[in-house]
Amino acid sequence: MTVTEAPQRVYREGDPDMPEEFHQLLVRMLSHHLENSTNPHYTELLGKLWNSCMTLCPTERLKTTFAKLMAQEVEHGVITARILEGLGVGPIDAPIKQYLFHLPIDTFCDLAYFNGLGDRVGCYIGETWEGVPYEPLLSVAERLHKDEVFHATFGMSNLKRICSTPEGLDEANEKIKIWWPAALDMFGRSDSDFSDAYVRWGLRTKNNEDLRHEYIADTRPIVEAMGIEVPADTANRRFL
Numbered sequence: 001m002t003v004t005e006a007p008q009r010v011y012r013e014g015d016p017d018m019p020e021e022f023h024q025l026l027v028r029m030l031s032h033h034l035e036n037s038t039n040p041h042y043t044e045l046l047g048k049l050w051n052s053c054m055t056l057c058p059t060e061r062l063k064t065t066f067a068k069l070m071a072q073e074v075e076h077g078v079i080t081a082r083i084l085e086g087l088g089v090g091p092i093d094a095p096i097k098q099y100l101f102h103l104p105i106d107t108f109c110d111l112a113y114f115n116g117l118g119d120r121v122g123c124y125i126g127e128t129w130e131g132v133p134y135e136p137l138l139s140v141a142e143r144l145h146k147d148e149v150f151h152a153t154f155g156m157s158n159l160k161r162i163c164s165t166p167e168g169l170d171e172a173n174e175k176i177k178i179w180w181p182a183a184l185d186m187f188g189r190s191d192s193d194f195s196d197a198y199v200r201w202g203l204r205t206k207n208n209e210d211l212r213h214e215y216i217a218d219t220r221p222i223v224e225a226m227g228i229e230v231p232a233d234t235a236n237r238r239f240l
Contacts, residue, residue: 012134069154
């Protein structure tokens, strides 16, 4: 199969004709996926996020929206675990590698960036799953993408609310220096061989570098329109 060739069919769970390389890449992609209810590190992260949502939320009314968001995060983890089980993979116990998820969430501004920038990355990764040639993932791709759009849109709305005051805008301008590079690094290395292999087999439509460039082009204007001075895309980066 060449780089430009597309998979000829959509494979189903337990399909005896599934190519071994495709199976290995699919398992690798989902095993490295953050949202997995069998992974104790994801469970720990959900606990920390729930506490942040309930304690940093500026109004009681917003708590119901955060509760809906967190319920969806739990469901996403269950979906990933179920798909991996169908591929013959049991529980995952792997530390979370993307350092954005280890950044301190001390204020409502941090939480807004976590959702507005971090979850927005999920919109771009998940969007490429809408044509994935594996039926169990294909069947949930559209719903997962809609959930991520909701999370990111909610985060941006909260960020806009924060930037409506001089004090909030000052904080947002300081913390963008931390959250912007972390969000860009979530896409992974531009020279990743696995990234190109995912594209070759139809597990993604674009590689890491192309997805990151699309994210920057779409997201930077939204953030700058709030009065936030977004740093250079190479500033404080770990994965170029």
